[in-house]
Amino acid sequence: MLKYCKLNGDYMSIIELENVTYKYNKKNIALDNVSLRIEKGQFVCILGHNGSGKSTLAKIIVGLLEAQSGKTIIDGTVLNEETIDKVRLKLGIIFQNPDNQFVGVTVKDDIAFGLENRLIECEEMLRRIDKYSEMVNMKEFLDKNPENLSGGQKQRVAIAGVLACEPEIIIFDEATSMLDPKGVKEVNEAIRKLKGNRTIIYITHNLNEALDSDRVIVMNKGKIVLDGTCEEVFSQKEILKESSLDILDHMKLIEMIEKEGLNRGKEIENILWQSTYLK
Amino acid sequence: MNDKMVFGQYYPINSWVHRLDPRAKLLSVLILMISVFLIDSIYILLGFLGILFIIVISTRIPIGKFINSFKMMSFVLVLTFIIQILFRKDGDLLITFNFQLTYFSLMIIVVTLLLWLLVSKYIKYFKLLIFLIVLGGLMALQYYTNIWGHIVSYHIDIYSRGLVMGSYVVLRLLGVLVISSLLTFSTKPTELNNGLDRLLSPLKKIGIKISILSMMISIALRFIPTLSLEADKILKAQASRGADFKEGSLKQRIGQIVALIVPMFIISYKRAYDLADAMEARGYIPDNDRTSIYVLKYRFSDVLTLLFDFLVLGLTIFLKVAYAI
Numbered sequence: 001m002l003k004y005c006k007l008n009g010d011y012m013s014i015i016e017l018e019n020v021t022y023k024y025n026k027k028n029i030a031l032d033n034v035s036l037r038i039e040k041g042q043f044v045c046i047l048g049h050n051g052s053g054k055s056t057l058a059k060i061i062v063g064l065l066e067a068q069s070g071k072t073i074i075d076g077t078v079l080n081e082e083t084i085d086k087v088r089l090k091l092g093i094i095f096q097n098p099d100n101q102f103v104g105v106t107v108k109d110d111i112a113f114g115l116e117n118r119l120i121e122c123e124e125m126l127r128r129i130d131k132y133s134e135m136v137n138m139k140e141f142l143d144k145n146p147e148n149l150s151g152g153q154k155q156r157v158a159i160a161g162v163l164a165c166e167p168e169i170i171i172f173d174e175a176t177s178m179l180d181p182k183g184v185k186e187v188n189e190a191i192r193k194l195k196g197n198r199t200i201i202y203i204t205h206n207l208n209e210a211l212d213s214d215r216v217i218v219m220n221k222g223k224i225v226l227d228g229t230c231e232e233v234f235s236q237k238e239i240l241k242e243s244s245l246d247i248l249d250h251m252k253l254i255e256m257i258e259k260e261g262l263n264r265g266k267e268i269e270n271i272l273w274q275s276t277y278l279k
Numbered sequence: 280m281n282d283k284m285v286f287g288q289y290y291p292i293n294s295w296v297h298r299l300d301p302r303a304k305l306l307s308v309l310i311l312m313i314s315v316f317l318i319d320s321i322y323i324l325l326g327f328l329g330i331l332f333i334i335v336i337s338t339r340i341p342i343g344k345f346i347n348s349f350k351m352m353s354f355v356l357v358l359t360f361i362i363q364i365l366f367r368k369d370g371d372l373l374i375t376f377n378f379q380l381t382y383f384s385l386m387i388i389v390v391t392l393l394l395w396l397l398v399s400k401y402i403k404y405f406k407l408l409i410f411l412i413v414l415g416g417l418m419a420l421q422y423y424t425n426i427w428g429h430i431v432s433y434h435i436d437i438y439s440r441g442l443v444m445g446s447y448v449v450l451r452l453l454g455v456l457v458i459s460s461l462l463t464f465s466t467k468p469t470e471l472n473n474g475l476d477r478l479l480s481p482l483k484k485i486g487i488k489i490s491i492l493s494m495m496i497s498i499a500l501r502f503i504p505t506l507s508l509e510a511d512k513i514l515k516a517q518a519s520r521g522a523d524f525k526e527g528s529l530k531q532r533i534g535q536i537v538a539l540i541v542p543m544f545i546i547s548y549k550r551a552y553d554l555a556d557a558m559e560a561r562g563y564i565p566d567n568d569r570t571s572i573y574v575l576k577y578r579f580s581d582v583l584t585l586l587f588d589f590l591v592l593g594l595t596i597f598l599k600v601a602y603a604i
Contacts, residue, residue: 062560085564093560100553103561105469105501112572117562122574129572147504161561 020070092162152183301474363445370440
């Protein structure tokens, strides 16, 4: 299922974490001895409830937090004070709050922000802004101010801003959790267009959003508890429940039919109505 | 409301002044302001204002907007004029006004001023003008009447120099006002910030970090509307919980304001933290070189404008020296 490239007898992984531990304080351990390898070009979904350490993991990968112990290797380079500025050029991250990551005064300024930092010439900047704002369907909003945009639009601008820098790895840190259903749909459509080209780490607590990823990692209390394909992970209902994650609607249905047969029609109907597939 | 905060006084039309490079505009403002203060002949000053007037007309920015900015400064203008007239004691003595302060006029003055305090709240237009007329009336009362118990007599001398210097100051301030308003009407704050950044970037060589300053200004401009929206939300939320920001004694009101300031402070801090993360993740390193999406280029019209400015400056210096001899 997974496409590995063999290189010198080792898998070519773009992100490697080795025994990473991060504590906010003595009692509050966000990451507990986590080791992880992510292959190039995969769409990896990291699932976990609030406080499971998934956002800390993202911040460690992009070098915003420094692990107390362990190693982070991005594309063959160990992250440390000296390499961080270089390594960051390969990384892009989209955060949760659409307002707090909008740096520019207009959409155009905001997409250009990362490019300006990378010392890209003006003409190339304009070309990329054109290309990527088209890609996220925000081209007609280039001169708008953020307060005239919806949350979904702001997140799409953030995505365009990250894409314009053409990073190899893009991390979505609960990028849709503060949006209304329409915004979630818009943003997920934009993300879907990226699949296959780049390494994408998609962090969420919503199992439905993990459905079409190549690999799913479930975190709980700072540890990786499940790791595998969608089918493998979603069949482990007990562990998912332990991790305070709700199992998928259709799985609930199957479970119920398995247990009780088809004689509780009313409840089955309710679940169907609630299910995301009917919405 | 938000547009006002983002664009300040910016008046969105496409005039030749709007199209000028912000650096050229900033330099022009500097040079023209120096010229205004160098001119020391009333005729040249009037001529200078005439040229400014033609420029203002040519931009098609409504004159009303300029008059509005005069209104805000009118108190300062009138006050400086009066002070110049009262305290300049050189030149020829033009007129002497003799005033008699009597118990009668003192009573009327006190009553009128009390009335003014009560009524002034309800006067919406020409407040300053009406006040000046009232003041003039009171002075006239002291000039013409001398009944009911004389207290003291005094006189105000008006000297020619006082009048001339008074008009100088007023005309100069007018000139400064027109020039600076022209800049703010025709330039967005972001453009201004860009221009200032580029204009002052040579200061980097002597260790002044202009790029950080201009980044701070641009982020402030970006977050002013966001934070004001947030403040609005908090105000409503606290009001729905029973906080009353409009009534009560001063002490109570200060207490209520805390209910706004504390959450605002926490939210701003959280935002700043998030924003710093986002900026860092997108490769911002303070004080590193950056390119800019806004390429500023001096065009022919900019060069022409700057030439004109230097011409004006040169002419004023020449005239100053010629007159001095």
